[in-house]
Amino acid sequence: MSWELLISPEEVDKANQELLQTAEKVGADTWQQRVANQTPHCGFGESGTCCRICSMGPCRISKKAPRGICGCDIHGIVARNYLRFTAGGSATHSDHGRSIAHTLYNASPDGNYKVTDSEKLLRIAKEWGIETENKDIYDVAHEVALVGLNEYGKPFGNLLFTQRAPKARQAIWESQDILPRAIDREVSQAMHMTHMGCSSDPEALVRQSLRAGLSDGWGGSMMGTEFSDILFGTPRPIDTEANIGVLEEDMVNIIVHGHDPSLSEMIVFYANDPEMIAYAKEQGAKGINIAGVCCTSNEVAMRHGIPMAGNFLAQENVVLTGACEAIVVDVQCIFPALGPLSKCFHTKFITTSPIARIPDSDFIEFKEDTAAENAKAIVKMAIENFKNRKPELVHIPKQKSKATVGYSVEAIKKCLDGVTNSHVDELGTMKPLVDAVKSGVIRGAVAMVGCNNPKVRQDVYHIELMKKLLENDILVVVTGCSAQAAAKVGLMDKEAAKYCGEGLKRVCRLVGIPPVLHMGSCVDISRMMVLASDIAKDWGIEISEIPLVGCAPEWMSEKAVSIGNYVVATGIDTFLGVDPYTKGSEQVKGFLQSGLKRWVGANFIVNQDLDMLSTMMIEHIEEKREALGI
Ligand code: BF8
Ligand code: SF4
16 A cells, blocks of 8 residues: 655655754754764663662662662562652643643633633533532633642542543442542652652552552543633644644744643734734744644644644754744753754744743743733744844755644544434534444544654654554544654545545545544543543443554653553553563563553553554454454
């Protein structure tokens, strides 16, 4: 099967090489060089067998030294490291969710932030038992935000959003003692358990990893997603473009990068301000072009059709084009390398959050009450920087693809409803999708998520796996940098349906969707959890029975480990292309890659081989079908 619509890995390599030549010209350091400098990696670190949680160490486990100074064995050390890895990710996603909750709390009709999706707000208020009758919408917003914020530290009870899961799944969490309590409590307990002299039992540590993960996916991340929708609108399908070629040679290019949409929404707003556009023209540019990198890009693409310049390992490329006036960042996944790199060009590297302070940047603290002024100042700074471009360094590779993005659960239901006219309730239903899977027109689905990692050829794992799945009539839903990998090469172009298997091709054409559905940023993997729950409910089966698997072939961050934990704990087998530093312990590996099946009905599968990964995922989906008798 030929996929000539796609930009090939060779073409991508060529474009990267051109940009690396510019890097060489200006003497800039790039990640490709730093990977070479760091190779080979430390074997103890890679296998998770180094402990430095107290100052008697660091202790490294080997044949000669099978225990740390305190007597902790290899399994305890590997499991503690794994739990800390998870806690880091859960804290990060959840703190993002908290910051959105604060923004919602401060929303007001005449302030910088307003309620956009009041329907969703009222729905959540009802879900949480908050009285809405005859109340001002902003009073409801205030109360919902307060209940949300309380989820972080409430002394008793379990997370409210967990009640969205099917009853059978909630019962599994309860019986396995992993039903999350307050969000912060699970992270704190993880840190407490891994303190010197606390837990060294790998089973207890892995269990807490699941619970801390669940407090992210069914807590902090879900709050980030839902409250962002209330504030900025629930995504619906929208056309955009992706890849480095979205930068414009004759315009002021502003790149938004990071995760929290509160900043980028404001920047997007002021970049469209006629006064700002006029100012850009005055400075010799044709206008202002905003493009995104990483999850911020997913957020603004889904809500405003803002083009996606690239994913995680493409962040240096935007600066290397020599045409980036400003790269504005908030939190997470930002290379500190952008500091020195931007100094080799005219690019302003603007940090905005006290959580992500980076040397060699201009720090403009972004606050809710001064958001408009901050955003205006940033856009102005970028415009004024246009004249400082060095023309001899400007080179924008001509690669870009069309993409349709913005498939929130609500949008997916609406698309399905449009075809069947089976308008059951105001929110729609998953039944048409379930029927298509039951009949075998679609064999199943894969939730493809996660990052780039130089341990794996950039984007190639994401893309090659997707192609194989689509050819086998398996629908692919994506988030995060996986989503951008797909968009960059054209897999989110509706035209790409022509490469799918016959069944999936028919469904895509009938429903009018691309074969790879963009569900958002990494916090939006919570959307995937709701999707899986709704499918299970509409089908009348348990989540672990659905022909659905998760996959993070190029993952790198702590957040991805937290995600993996909650996806598996939700009953979805998850395939990883990079090992989570657990290979040092047979016991920990045993829990993660098989034992979890007994606890939660799903486990991790780790395999670096691309062909093996796709074959195993397809087999898994077919096994699930067989077990269901379909
Ligand atoms: O949260 S996929 S590299 S950008 S961690 Fe980061 Fe990974 Fe990208 Fe978004 Ni997610
Ligand atoms: Fe070593 Fe134990 Fe301290 Fe870890 S906690 S550094 S294994 S002594």
